[in-house]
Amino acid sequence: MGWVVTRRQFLYGSSGLALATVAGCAADQTDPTTAPRPSPTGASGGTASPSTGSASPSPSARRTPTPSPSPTGAPTPELAGTVATDLDVPWGLVFLAGGDALVSERNSAKIIRVTGRGKKTTLGEVSGVVPPTGIGEGGLLGLATAPGDEETLFVYYTTGSDNRVGRVSLAGGKVGRPKTVLTDIPTSTHHHGGRLLFDDDGMLLVSTGDAEQSSLAQDRRSLAGKILRIRPDGRAAPGNPYDNRTWSYGHRNVEGLAFDAAGRLWATEFGDKEADELNLIRRGRNYGWPEVEGTSDRDGLTDPKATWSPTSSCSPAGLAIARSTAFVGALQGRCLFAVPLDGTGAGKPKAYFAGDHGRIRNAVAAPDGSLWITTSNTDGRIDPGADDDKILRVTV
Template identity: 40%
Template sequence: MSKRRYLTAAIASATSALVMAGSATAAPTDVSVMAIKQVASGLKQAWAVDFLPDGKAIFTQKDAKTVSTLDKSGKVTKVLDVPGVSITKEAGLLGIAVSPKFAADQTVFIYFTTGSDNRIAKFKLGTTTITPIVTGIPRGADFHHGGRIKFGPDGFLYAGTGDGQNGANAQNKNSLGGKILRVTDSGAAAPGNPFNSRVYSYGHRNVQGLAWVNGQLYNSEIGASKVDELNKIEAGKNYGWPTCEGSCGTAGMTNPVKTWPTSDNTPSGLAFYKGSLFMASLKGGTYKLNTSGSGGKVYTNLGRTRDEVAGPDGQLWVVTPGGIYNADGS
């Protein structure tokens, strides 16, 4: 049953500034008291959410290998079991994106891990036929799978991938690992991509969030041992991994707009909502930020947050491993 409650963000304790390669900044002071409502509970590693034209949410559960819908009453209905999904600590059924032409094509896109790769596939809602459109995205034994997919304002599908626990993939333009990909709904390279391939940007370690602010793409990214990143993404740019973790002075590599110590953040999904970026954090809570990365944490009482999405109901939807919430986000 849905239950309205008010969560008061705890005030972060003072932290010493960290000085290290990557120019990490101290943990931010937590901000705001925000109303939040639970709309689904008892989930098995919920990972990503999107919305159908009728306002229903549609979401993935990483470990359950299922796609389900969620209506306004909180009813969860399974619509698809995804066969062939390989589950490890970070692998499984990951991202989801509803076609911007859903009214005509009834199509939903998913990102998942198999025993040999990560891949993007599509299916028509109400059917069980799953058609892969991008295969061969490197997978690691347990980690660095990426998994976020979203349609951009240009109508193309963007996918954040991980390096598959092999940093060299990120700098190899012929590899789909450690990249942001930009493809058509058939999986082909989108017209105008910088390398005449599916690759849009490279030098990424483990892309977790994608969001657009007035047409400008930003991503959230998990670092190794020094810093996590918020990046302003431009076509063809090299974001440094594994040569750079965080900011560096290496020619040809683009620095992040903001970094945080990996002990504080571990970012996941990213959304632009009511003038702010909301970035999920696997270390707990959600970061409410401007485009320079300034801000602090909200929803700290929810623990780990996995995804943030601006819903068609005017609410911010927050995904945790065990539940889905919506909030006013003011």
């Protein structure tokens, strides 16, 4: 678990559980093909770490975290209580420096501020969002705050013609109208992607789905089926491998992004029928969809580090990394998976809270070292409970 550091980086100029074929563990080495190290702000579920960028914050901007004893041994997730109830398909969640969180409601398009004591304040709706119908997906999805600027929020959302990334002001505690950052991300009933995450260079990582047009995932010019890396104004980020916005490709539907403590980028990916995946993302790599699901022996394709088979055992959505463990929210698996990480390798997933809380959508590392996990029981797939949807606090 990291801490939130307020510093401005250059911007505007980041079950039955059928488990797992897993790759063996590898040495923990720095790989030049990994994404730049994470920004401590704006991460939707990753382990934040102190910045090593070239920009030096002024002394008044630095926040020195209070040292605390580090837990030892493998984490053992335990439910510590309910943070909030009666939410409408909570999807994105990002923490602010003071410990409150901003939450997006997928269907209502509302941004809600939630305190650690569970007080909810609606800041407003993001205009232009078209919610899904039936058991469709889309709507208001991922969130990321601009590094060093908690009054600027980046949002991923669905319109009548595309998926897009927008920037909204939270000045005065109200949601302003979104200003377009990136448009024309292909859309469909399903497979929207939607996760946002800033890296340590102030570039925004954007996960997109294949929009049910699987061939687009292999087209490096298309915005679909990718992890994109863009400047905060939407232009391609410097250092991208193909001189466009594509960072990695061959993805079916990525809904989880997180950095580990060494700055390596990990992603969860929905498979079709054969295998869901946990991938270590490297610059310019091809992750195989639709040519393969799971592992293969084909040249030029990058294998996942962990898989779940069949896909009905998991459906991995949100991703948090803490204590060298990837915590994965499982929708069909209806649990939280813990996957031990050892450098660039991953071990066998283990399920927690199986069936206890219904569909688990998101997992986010909180400033106090816990996880906040969200349920997704009001999305039309199952019958919700009386207080659904919820945010739960889990100690690790």
